[in-house]
Amino acid sequence: MLQDLGNIGEFVGALGVVVSLVYLARQMIQNTLTVRAASFNQMVQNSIRLLEHSFRDSEFAAFLARAERSPEDLTAEELLRWNAYMTAVYRHFGNLKYAHRLGTLDRQMWAAYEADLKRHLRTASWANWFLANREIFSTALGEQVDRALVELSEEREGAR
DSSP: OHHHHHHHHHHHHHHHHHHHHHHHHHHHHHHHHHHHHHHHHHHHHHHHHHHHHHHHOHHHHHHHHHHHHOGGGOOHHHHHHHHHHHHHHHHHHHHHHHHHHHTSSOHHHHHHHHHHHHHHHTSHHHHHHHHHHGGGSOHHHHHHHHHHHHHHHHHHHHHO
């Protein structure tokens, strides 16, 4: 009889451990989803902050258009502004690449940002700026830009 009570006690204890582990696993999944959502929200906010100057400030929009057309014609002050802006934009893309690699940015969202990066790289000034400054960015972003530039080159060759 005592042996049976001991076995029941062990069973109830083991069941308690299993229930606790299941609860803990669910909490970890919920926390992971919360972290992913917060991380994604932060990435979107950063994207908006970078774009906001272009649509709220006509002077900046004109500067950006001029810089994209011919960065070699910029004044020293404008060149400083162009370099700062490009650094911020490419840091943002580097952060997105890193988030995707960590799994906090899903494949579908990364594909959209990847297409946006490639769209920017169609503009020679964007591609040239990155190539001249690639050492200040992650190798993962450098590899991403290289792939995009190869794809763009192949697209241009195919269009001929």
